[in-house]
Amino acid sequence: MTADSIHSTTQPDSGIVQLAPLLRVSDIGISFGGLKAVQQFSLSLPQSVLYGLIGPNGAGKTTVFNLLTGVYQPDSGKMNLSDISLIGRKPHQITAAGIARTFQNIRLFPSxxxxxxxxxxxxxxxxxxxxxxxxxxxxxxxxxxxxxxxxxxxxxxxxxxxxxxxxxxxxxxxxxxxxxxxxxxxxxPRVLLLDEPAAGLNPQEKRSLAQSIREIRDRFQVAILLIEHDMGLVMDICERIVVLDHGVTICEGTPDVIQNDPQVIAAYLGAAPDSGQNIF
Amino acid sequence: MPRDSTQSPQTRLTPANSGFSGTTGNAWYGLFPLVAGLAMATALQFILPGAAGPYYSRIVIDAGIAIVLAVSLNIVNGMTGQFSIGHAGFMALGGYTAGILTHYGSMLLWGSAGRHGGFLGSGELLFAASCLAGGLISAVAGYVVGLPSLRLRGDYLAIVTLGFGEIMRVILQQTGRVIDDAEKFRSGGLSQLIPPPVGGAVGFDGLPKYTSLFWVYSLVTVTVVVAYRLKVSSPGRAMISVREDEIAAQAMGVDIARQKVMAFVIAAFFAGAAGGMFAHESGVIISPRDAGFQRSFDYVIMTVLGGRGSISGVLIAAAVLTALPEMLRDFEQYRLIVYALLLIMMMLVRPQGLFGIHEIWDLFAPFLRRQQKAAP
Structure with missing residues (x-):
């Protein structure tokens, strides 16, 4: 099946409300040698939503992006965009299927x-x-x-x-x-993955970026998954947030839920593993 | 911009816009550079030998062949960012293939391996077809050599391509003697073709000398037009993106494997065709040495000097580096020293080449833009 035909068979019918999620990822994982970079990661991304993916440095956020875009092949699990499987596809085929990304360290074609x-x-x-x-x-x-x-x-x-x-x-x-x-x-694309779009921007640029990300979602009808370290930005614009730590999803929910989750607080503040439970 | 306007494949294949049936205006515009090039080649053919004599004509022919090889190599090394140093291998393969076809083809058709017919006569047409066939055989080899480029990068790929050239050289040395007697060749069976009777280490002597300014500069025209049209269009941009950043290129939907192999195939085709011209040039006996790395290196130097991706830069470098040694015959033994120094100097002072990624007419671009702004 060529890249073109993948795309043509999955053109969205604008008149029909799609109940099934656009991107469905279940239990994907990858290890590099003994290091389990990402374990049992699951995500369900409906159309035109704005989700956040956060976590401390080295939590495996960019690895998730690399798995979704075919740079790495997951050791296990399933990934589907609408009704086609993304497992075993090359990066350019996945882009053709409708997932586009930006890079944490800018990768334009400079010349x-x-x-x-x-x-x-x-x-x-x-x-x-x-x-x-x-x-x-x-x-x-x-x-x-x-x-x-x-x-x-x-x-x-x-x-x-x-x-x-x-x-x-x-x-x-x-x-x-x-x-x-x-x-x-x-x-x-139908799914847009943004890898730290606000990194290195000043406060004013960040505000304007937040505004544009919302506009992109509405104007292009894409589902956006955002990796970002600026909590203000993430909490402001994301409808749901997934938190990764050491390759494991420790929490998923609305910004309110995330902000009050003891495990998330522990992961970010570096508290002892059991201190989360001690709050209660 | 609404999402639905993203071109769906269905809307683009209506009969009205399915390509060749376009308006004549466009078609003529597309043919114009080719026609102009052919006119230039014809003019050179009939004016230059009379005006400048056979010696300078010969240099201009040499320069033309070098231009084809350097500009085609630049599709791999400059545009796609791979590093091939086996281009002479493709040239020799094409040259020998074309040589077999004209030499033994002439014997079968006309009973002798000599020149047959005048300008654009039947002999020259056989020669043109043979060069085309040489190019096609080289393109197949280019496909095979291009495959490792999917896994290898930089130095490692360079070694594979170097190896290809050397393998060609050694194989060509192991071939049989040229059969000069047409009667003997006609009566002999297919068994005399194994090993191929192309002269072994001595070289393939006795080929009919068909190469002329017209044919060489027709090929130059086609090569330059193809290279330029690639460079300024979607398929060429895809190749350039592989050079710039493979990971980003993939993320933008570019099939980098396809681009690399395609670059090798296109470059090898033109190298093979140029090899056919080289083999049939008067005063030249194509020999296994022509497949070796020294000749490959000459073309690499031309592309490095001209600038990666700059067609006009490489064209000028190829012409200058062909003509200069002729002008400096007395210093022939210092040629390689000068080349080495030149390369080192370039790496230190201007690693992107004389023109970098620009074309010579880019120099006038700011001027043109200013004029356009002033006009309305």
Whole structure:
């Protein structure tokens, strides 16, 4: 089954309310040698929600992202996007199926222009073949024009259109972070994984980021899973939060539940393992 | 932007926009560089030998072949960011394949291995078809050599490609003598083709000398147009993304395995075709040594000097590095020393190459943009 056909069979029917969760992950785990990086991780992500994934450093949050995007293959468990299994698929196939991500340490294509970064991501949904490119057929011109137009539209939404012809590596840090999100959205995802989008941003930029993340969810109808260390931001925008510690899910629930959970407090404040119970 | 406007595959395959049936305006626009290139090649063919004499014509032919090899190598080394130092292996494979076809093909068709027909005559057409076949055989080899690139990176991949060139060289040394007698070849059976009668260590002598400015610069045109069209379009951007960051490229839906192998196949095709031109150049006897790493290295130097991914930069570097040794014949023995020094200097002073990722016309881009802004 090719990447294209995966996508075409799973186009969402906008008129029908989908009751089943969009992304369903059950009991996935992975170990590196003796280290159990992630154990029995489960997650159910309905359409157009905004969930958070938090935990202390080294808890396995990014590993979960790498499992979801096919960078690592889980040792066990199941992952489904709508009705297709993601197990055993390569990263580019998973992106084609509809999961896009950003990276904790920015991974743009620095010597390509801003526009090319976005166009590159967009071409996943374009059917231009090598022959059409080399012969410059009308299909080539049409699909390149569409790609460019869509990329410019996206850049405009994120107010990067004036930088379209600059090299991505020359953008300011805040703009690079924003461009990573634009690029991920250009693959037309149904699930968007954001890995610490607020890292290194100043308070004002963080507020505007929180606003844009909500807007992205509403405008593009994507389900967003967010890794973030800024608790203010996470508690503010996420509807539900999953807390990882040492690769194990220790709590899942609404921000209120998370804030008052003794295990979470223990994990973050570094209290003795039994002190959580001592509160009661 | 509503989600539904993301192009669904169904809407794009209506007959009205299914490619070749486009407006004639577009089709002509697409053909224009090819037609211009062919016109240039024809002009060179008929004007240059008279105006500059056979010696300079020969250098221009050499430069053309070097341009094809360096620009095609740059698709692998520059655009896709892999490191191949076995390009001469593909060239030799294509050259020998084309040589077998013209030499023994001529014997079967016309009873002798000599030149047959004039400009664009039947002999030249056989020659063009043979170069094409040489390119295709090389492309198959490119596919095989490209496969390890899926698992190997950097130095390790370089060693595999180096190994390919050396294997080609050794295999070609073990071949049989060239059969010069057409009657003998016609009466002999298929058994005389094992081992292939292509001259062993001495080289494949006696090939009809069909290579001309017209054919070489026609190939240059096709190579440069293909390389440029790749560079500025979706498939090329996918290759460039592999060079920039493989992990990010995958996350953007780029099948990096496919891109790497495709780069090797395309590059090997043009190297093979250029090998066919080289084998049929007058004054040249293609020999196993031409598959070796020294020749491969010449092309690597051209791409490094020109700049990774810069087509015009590599083109200029290839032309200069072909012409310069001819001009400096008296200092021939210092050539490799100069090359080594040049490489070291480049690494220290300008590791991205003379042009980096830019094209020569990018120099004028700020000027053009200013004009465009001023116009409305």
């Amino acid at each position: 390509l222009s801003v526009l090319d970064n976005v166009r590159l991501a967009g071409q996943l949904r374009s059917s231009e073949g090598l022959l059409h490119t080399l012969l410059r057929t009308s299909l080539h011109h049409q699909s390149e024009a569409e790609l460019k137009q869509r990329a410019m539209e996206l850049l405009e939404i994120f107010e990067l259109q004036h930088r379209a012809h600059e090299l991505a590596g020359n953008l300011s840090y805040g703009h690079q972070r924003r461009l990573e999100i634009v690029r991920a959205l250009a693959t037309s």
